[in-house]
Amino acid sequence: MTAPAWRLPDAGAADGPGHRGSGTARLLVVAAIVLLTVVGAGGFAAAGGTRAFFAERPEGCAKPDRSIQLYAVELPKDGTQIRLGYGLTPETASYPGPTMEMMEGECLAITLHNQVPAATLAQLRTDANHPLGVSLHVHGVKYTQLSDGTVQSASFVPPGESRTYTWFAQQRNNRTGAQGTAGYWWYHDHVVGGPHGTQGLGVGLFGGLVVRRPGDPKPDRTYPVVFGDRQSINLRRGVDTDTCDGQNPRPGPTCLIARKGEKVEFIVIGIGNEMHTFHLHGHSWADTRTGVVGNGHPFADSVPIIDNKSLGPGDSFGFQVVAGDSVGPGHWMLHCHMQFHSDAGMSTMLHVLDESGAMPPGHDHHSHPATTAGAGTATGTGQHQHG
Numbered sequence: 583m584t585a586p587a588w589r590l591p592d593a594g595a596a597d598g599p600g601h602r603g604s605g606t607a608r609l610l611v612v613a614a615i616v617l618l619t620v621v622g623a624g625g626f627a628a629a630g631g632t633r634a635f636f637a638e639r640p641e642g643c644a645k646p647d648r649s650i651q652l653y654a655v656e657l658p659k660d661g662t663q664i665r666l667g668y669g670l671t672p673e674t675a676s677y678p679g680p681t682m683e684m685m686e687g688e689c690l691a692i693t694l695h696n697q698v699p700a701a702t703l704a705q706l707r708t709d710a711n712h713p714l715g716v717s718l719h720v721h722g723v724k725y726t727q728l729s730d731g732t733v734q735s736a737s738f739v740p741p742g743e744s745r746t747y748t749w750f751a752q753q754r755n756n757r758t759g760a761q762g763t764a765g766y767w768w769y770h771d772h773v774v775g776g777p778h779g780t781q782g783l784g785v786g787l788f789g790g791l792v793v794r795r796p797g798d799p800k801p802d803r804t805y806p807v808v809f810g811d812r813q814s815i816n817l818r819r820g821v822d823t824d825t826c827d828g829q830n831p832r833p834g835p836t837c838l839i840a841r842k843g844e845k846v847e848f849i850v851i852g853i854g855n856e857m858h859t860f861h862l863h864g865h866s867w868a869d870t871r872t873g874v875v876g877n878g879h880p881f882a883d884s885v886p887i888i889d890n891k892s893l894g895p896g897d898s899f900g901f902q903v904v905a906g907d908s909v910g911p912g913h914w915m916l917h918c919h920m921q922f923h924s925d926a927g928m929s930t931m932l933h934v935l936d937e938s939g940a941m942p943p944g945h946d947h948h949s950h951p952a953t954t955a956g957a958g959t960a961t962g963t964g965q966h967q968h969g
């Protein structure tokens with residue numbers, strides 16, 4: 583049995599009375615021509631027994647400007663919880679995965695290597711008929727069906743295999759009205775465990791993406807902060823959100839640290855099923871695209887300055903702050919402002935050192951905001967103290 587081919591009814595008939603038909607028909611002709619011209623760069627994907635033809639790259643991306651390798655690997659368990667991560671090398675895989683950075687107008691080819699054992703993927707599967715694999719699905723930038731990262735478009739990677747995904751950071755175009763893609767986005771798996779990658783997200787396959795416009799201010803440091811279920815920040819909770827070693831701090835997902843005066847960029851992402859609000863102590867930011875407009879620019883006055891922002895599942899936003907600006911070094915709290923979430927451990931610190939990279943006297947000990955009720959991991963399986 584073959585499913586009938588998709589076909590849009592005649593535009594004139596579908597439009598009914600009125601004078602909009604000819605315009606729509608003209609658009610369809612243009613669309614058909616575009617479809618024909620991309621045929622040379624396309625490929626087939628099997629889906630549901632039919633074979634559909636999709637372009638390999640978005641319009642405007644003749645060929646990739648840059649290529650990178652990305653690895654999906656299994657990481658050490660967190661208690662009994664399976665953890666997976668993306669990494670630019672297998673050894674550096676983490677959750678969140680590496681922050682991707684693109685410039686508007688850029689076309690990026692990412693080859694994803696699935697090194698997660700099939701047995702692990704089978705354990706995460708909720709339906710025995712669901713295929714085993716990992717994928718890469720991105721928000722905000724342009725991609726075709728072949729880079730959608732779903733089972734439906736057969737754009738996932740079986741264990742031991744590789745696949746190249748193409749992302750296009752389409753630029754603003756005042757003639758066509760295209761808005762451009764500059765901003766703070768994220769990427770994630772869409773197939774582990776089920777058709778929406780819910781298990782992939784739950785075990786760590788996600789990361790941040792920032793698309794800049796030429797001239798945007800560049801930060802000194804960028805930290806992805808992912809708010810999720812079970813009162814988690816980057817899949818940790820309570821003391822596990824902040825493992826910064828005061829003697830030898832290593833910046834990373836559980837050590838948000840900067841020197842006073844450095845421009846620190848946050849990419850804030852919501853995953854899971856719950857609403858959150860993101861609040862940072864001692865710092866505020868302009869609620870804009872990727873940065874603060876320069877001094878004296880009239881646009882600056884029309885932008886709200888905030889220090890708290892609500893975040894739903896799938897949302898992402900970002901901003902830059904000058905660490906310790908006017909407020910100095912210290913352990914600045916960063917937490918969900920839904921009180922029962924923060925009370926349960928959804929809270930960490932931005933550690934701001936002085937200009938020389940030291941914590942001034944009197945700040946060398948910090949007590950974590952999480953109570954004992956929040957100790958342990960986001961999955962509630964670990965119990966360890968620090969400090």
Ligand SMILES: [Cu+2]
Pocket residue numbers: 809813857858859918919920923924928
């Ligand atoms: Cu919350």
